[in-house]
Amino acid sequence: ETGVTQSPTHLIKTRGQQVTLRCSSQSGHNTVSWYQQALGQGPQFIFQYYREEENGRGNFPPRFSGLQFPNYSSELNVNALELDDSALYLCASSLDGGQGGDTQYFGPGTRLTVL
C-alpha cells in the first residue's frame, strides 16, 4: 500500500510569485484535504477535494486554489505570495468523501519559504 506523497519537499519563493504544490493520495483513497501549518501551531484547514470537486473550504483567501485529478492526486496553487504564507503545507487523504468519521492520513509536507 502506497502512502501519501508530496512534492517538492522544500521551496523558496519571493513575494508576489506563484507556487504549485503536489500531492498523491494513498492507494484507494478518493478524498484529499490540504492544511497549512505555521511554526508552533496546529494545522489549519485550507480546503478539501472529493472526486474532483471542492468539498469544503476553510478561512483562506481566493488566491489559494486547488485541483483534484481523475487519479485523485491533487494540486494546491497559491498566487501573489505573501511573507505570511511561509509554512509547512500538508496534504491528507481519506476515503470518506464528506461522510465524516474517517481517518485522514498525512503526507510528509512541503516547506514553503517566502522571502
Added chain:
Amino acid sequence: EDQVTQSPEALRLQEGESSSLNCSYTVSGLRGLFWYRQDPGKGPEFLFTLYSAGEEKEKERLKATLTKKESFLHITAPKPEDSATYLCAVQDPSGNTPLVFGKGTRLSVIA
C-alpha cells in the same frame, strides 16, 4: 473561539516516568477525535481515532481515552524515542469534514 485546547503546551519527562496529555474540545455532535504524532519538520503520523465517550484504544506505550468533553493520551514508561509533538484533532460537525487541530503538546523524554 478555540474548539480544541491541548495541555500542557510542553512536557519534559524522565525515561520511565508515566504521564498524561489532555485535549479538551467544545464542539457538539463529535464525529471523531483523532490523535497524531508529529516529528519536527514532518507530517503528522496517525495514532488513534475515538468516536464515543468511554472508548479506549492502546498502541505500545500509548493509551487514548475519550469522555464527553475531553480526551487523554496516557504514556506509560516513555522512552526517548517517544519525544515528539502530539496533536489532537476533532472532526467539524458542521457538514464538511475538515479536522480542527489543537496546538499540540511538545513531549521531551530524557534518558
